[in-house]
Amino acid sequence: MPASPPTVVLVHGAFADAAGWLGVIDELQRDGIPVLAVANPLRGLASDAAYVASVTEQIEGPVVLVGHSYGGALITVAGTAENVVALVYIAAFMPEEGESLSELRDRFALAPLVGHLKETTYPAGGARPDATEVTIQPQAFPEVFAADVPAAVTKVLAAAQRPLSTAAFEERATAAAWRTKPSWALVAGTDRVINPDVERFGAERAGATVVELDGASHAVPVSRPKAVADLILDAVRATS
Template identity: 45%
Template sequence: MLRFPLLAMLMAAAALPAAAQARARPVDPDAPTVVLVHGAFADASSWDKVAARLRMRGVPVVAVDNPLTSLEDDVAATRRAIAAAPGKVVLVGHSWGGTVITQAGRDPKVKALVYVAAFAPDAGENSAQQGERFPVAPGLQKLVERAGFLSLSEQTMASDFAQDLKPAQVRAAYAHQLPLKADALSERVAVAAWRSLPSWYVVSRKDRMLSPELQVATARRIGAEWRSVDAGHASPLSAPHEVSDTILEAAGLKLSEPAPGSNGG
C-alpha cells in the first residue's frame, strides 16, 4: 500500500528541476555578465538570492569566492572572473567587496559598478581610513581576532551582521563565514574605478557593521545613483529584490516585477 504514494512523491521530486527550468528565462544575449564579489565574514553563497533573481531574468551571473587573505588576492580572483566573462561586465561588491571592485574594476570589460553596503576607497586610501570620520558600528566593536584573521561570533552574526534574517538563515550565514585577514583593511587601493565608471550604491539603513552615515557619504562622494533599503548589513540576503533591481538598472535592463506579498526576503 505504501508503494503508490512513494512513487508519486518520487515522480513529483523528479519533475521539480524541469519546472524550475520552465520558469527560468534563456540568457539574454544583450545582458552583461554580473560578477558578484562577497565581503568579509561571508562567502559566495551570500549572493544566492540575488543571483537566482538575476538568472530568472536571463542575466548571466558569476559569484566570486574571495580567499579574503589580502586585497591583492581578492582582486586577482575577481579579475579572473572578469577575464572569463564573454562580454561586458557589471561588477558588484558587498561590504569589503566594495574595496575589491574599486581596484579590480579598472578593466575595459567593466561597464558599471554596484556597491552594496560597501567600502569605496579613493586611490591611495584604504578601507580603515574611510571609516575614520564616522561612528564605529556596533558589530565592528565585537570582532574576534585569531592568528591575524578577523571573524564574528555566532552571537554577533545574529545581533549585528544578519539581525533581520530568520534564525535558520543566521545559522547558515555563520556556517558559511570566512574570516578576513586583518592586514587587508590597511591595504591601499592603487586606483579608484568609480572615478571613471558609472556607479550605483545600495545603503542599508539598519546596518550594524558599516555605519549608514558612512554609506550615504560614500555614495555621494563617488557620484553614485543610490537607494536605501530597510535592511541590516546582510542586505543581499534580506533585501534581494531591491539589490537585484539596482543591479538590473546598472546593467541597463528592465527592472524585475516584485513578487506578490514579497518584502524582498
C-alpha cells in the first residue's frame, strides 16, 4: 500500500443514510484508508449523480467510488470523473448507459420489497405538483431490508429511513463508468430489496470481480462490514 492510498467515497442507497457505513468506515480507517461517506440526496438519478460527481471531483488525488443499492446507479454515472480509479458495488444496481432502474429490475422476478413500499408526497418546488417518494413499511423493514441484523438495530434503521423519489426509477443513466473503469461487486445472497439475480447480471455484464455472500441481506454493510471493507480494500490495492 502506498503512503497515500486512494480516498474511498461511500454512497448509500435508498431507505438509509451515511450512518449505515459506520462499521465499514471503522474497518477501512484501521487500515489507514481515507474515507468520506456522502449524504445522498435521493431525489433523482441525474441530480444525485451530479452531486456525487461534484463531491468526488473536489477530492485531491484518486478516488475509489463505492455504491450500495441505488448508490450503485449513482457511481455508474458519477464514476466518469477523471480521478475515479475504481468502482465497487455493494448489493447494488449496475445500469447500462440509457437504461433505467425499473428496466434493469424488471428483467428478473421482482424482489419482496415491491409489495411493502409506502408512498408519500413532498413539495417538488415552484408551481410544480407534489412529487412521490417511497419508504419501506416499518413492520416489513426487518425482514425485507435487514433480516440478518439484530432486531433492536432494525427498529432504529426503520425509524431513520430516508425516502427515495420514485422518479429515480424511471430516469435513464447517462453513462456507464464500469465500461472504462475496473469494478468489483458484492452480491447479497438473500437480498429482498434487489433480486440477487439483478446484482449478478449487472456484475457479469460489467466484467466485475464478484464476491457473493450467502445469507447476506440487503443491509450487508451493517451486518457484514468486514466483508464489505475487504472487497473495497481489494479495489484500493489493485488500483494503488
